[in-house]
Amino acid sequence: MNATRLSTILLEDATVRLLDVRMPGEFENAHISGAYNVPLDLLGEHAKDVRMAPGPVVLICQSGQRASRAEALLRNAGLANVHVLEGGMKDWQARGMPVRRVKAQMSLERQVRIVAGALAASGGIAALTVSPLFALIPAVIGSGLVFAGITDTCGMGMLLARLPYNRSARTCDTETIVQRFLVHEGKMR
Secondary structure (H helix, E strand, O other), X not given: OOHHHHHHHHHHOOOXXXXXXXXXXXXXXXXXXXXXXXXXXXXXXXXXHHOOOOOOEEEXXXXXXXXXXXXXXXXXXXXXXXXXXXXXXXXXXXXXXXXXXXXXXXXXXXXXXXXXXXXXXXXXXXHHHOOHHHHHHHHHHHHHHHHHHHHOOOHHHHHHHOOHHHOOOOOOOHHHHHHHHHOOOOOOO
């Protein structure tokens, strides 16, 4: 489902539920009003509950990749009426759609690019000035990026997501969030 279609559906159908599967810090940075945040790494333990949602569920992440994994997980749990927001929050925001911000912070993808670039550059400079063995650092980082692209997973992103900076100041009580998600009344929050 694309951003334009979702925007229209949100105005027409109060039973649509938005489930954002990004990390709490990403969610607080910018999310669609009315979305519920259950991070992908916690969704599996709540999949059986989420499948009880009576209306359509639209899954949201930053680019659509984590939401696609969440879709497969929920379909395997028996949820049939589930959709992915194509292009995720990137596309939603690029189209000028409204977002709610709790706390602004740098996106996880941007953090990965900064750390990977810094490590590769440092390793390259150290290989030229200190020892050729430091060339292993950019080689490992480059290999990791290729692996991330092929497998659609990012080990560095998963590690960075666990840093205190990327954790929500509020606790992510997924049990409560899932219960609110299930009794959703179509109110925009």
